[in-house]
Amino acid sequence: MTQLSVAAPVRLSIRGNVVRAVYPAVLVGAVILIAWELAVHLFNIQPYLLPAPSAIVAEFGKSFSTIASAAQITTIAVIGGALLGAATGVIAAFIVALFEKFANTVLVLVAILSCAPVVALAPIFNAWFGATSLMSKIAVAAIMVFFPVMVATTKGLLSVHPLHRELMESLSASRFQLMVWVRIPGAVPSLFDGMRVGATLSVIGIIVAEYFGGTANALGVLIANSAALSQFPLTWAAVAAASLLGLVVYGAVMLIERLVAPWRFTPASR
Known part of the structure; x- marks a missing residue:
């Protein structure tokens, strides 16, 4: 009771x-x-400039099967790119964190590389993996997710409270034990900060990459083709579907964060 x-x-x-x-x-x-x-x-x-929301909703309902089919393909690529980018970003962060003296230099280099227009690599990846291959789209999204996850996780791994470090050293803890018991738990919030940024970037990366070629029923291809045919309500409906996909992926990351790191959402942590 x-x-x-x-x-x-x-x-x-x-x-x-x-x-x-x-x-x-x-x-x-x-x-x-x-x-x-x-x-x-x-x-x-005029509709070709800006259709009304009611017209977009009506077109969304009318073309729901087409949009849903295209969204399925894009969603698979978004999830694949997000998972691949997050996994490689976390692995890279662990490697950098093991060499603290060089961490700042590496982070500066990563920041410089992240300024490059990653989506411009889409045609190159199309040549490598094939224009209709999902892997060419996943590679673009993975790179876009990699940078924020790697930087945020590395900073989290390196942000060890001096008191915690001194305590572990007084217990003769090894670098591996310090990593497992102090660094990793402390870096979990930073990891999800990077993942929230990467979640939206993965959708943007996939949609833009699909402009350069993709399966016939992907969202990016649907947006490009419908705009070329002056079917602007359909174009905006597909854009709305892509935006909804981004919100869903973002919400999924937040839900996982609540399950993995519930202490972040307690009143005492704020």
């Missing part, structure tokens, strides 16, 4: 926090959509 009486307020508190976090974004989004709809009708904006 006591457990139930304690659990109920906790659930209500979590639900209230979620509502307070989501409500402002939903309200602002609703205001923007209403203003958008009114502006299109009041100023008689």
Whole structure:
């Protein structure tokens, strides 16, 4: 009985926090959509310039099967790119963290490399893996995810509290033990910070890479083809689907973070 009486307020508190976090974004989004709809009708904006949200929603429902089929292919590539980029980023971060003296130099080099237009590599990857191969798209997304994950995780691994380091040294802990018991738990929040950034970048990378060639029913190809045929409501509906995919991937990362690092969401951690 006591457990139930304690659990109920906790659930209500979590639900209230979620509502307070989501409500402002939903309200602002609703205001923007209403203003958008009114502006299109009041100023008689042509569909090829900017279709009304109602027209986009209608086209989304009309072409749902086409958009859903294209989204499936793109989603597979996004997940593959995010997982590959995150895995390689974490491995690289561990290697860099083992050599602390050179870590700052490596991070500077990584920052310089991350400034390069990664999506411009899409035609090269198409030549390597094939224009219709998912791997050519996954490679672009993986590189875009790699940089934020690697940098954030490395900084997390290197951010060891001096007291914790002294305690481990007083216990004659090895570098491996310091990594396992101090560095990795402390770097988990930083890893997910990088993953949240990488989640949205992976969708952008896949969509842009699909512009340079892809399977006939991918979202990027659908956007490019429908725009070329002046089917702008369909174009915007596919763009909306890509945006929704980005939100879903971002939400999935946050959900995993809540499961893996629940202490970040407790009132004491804020």
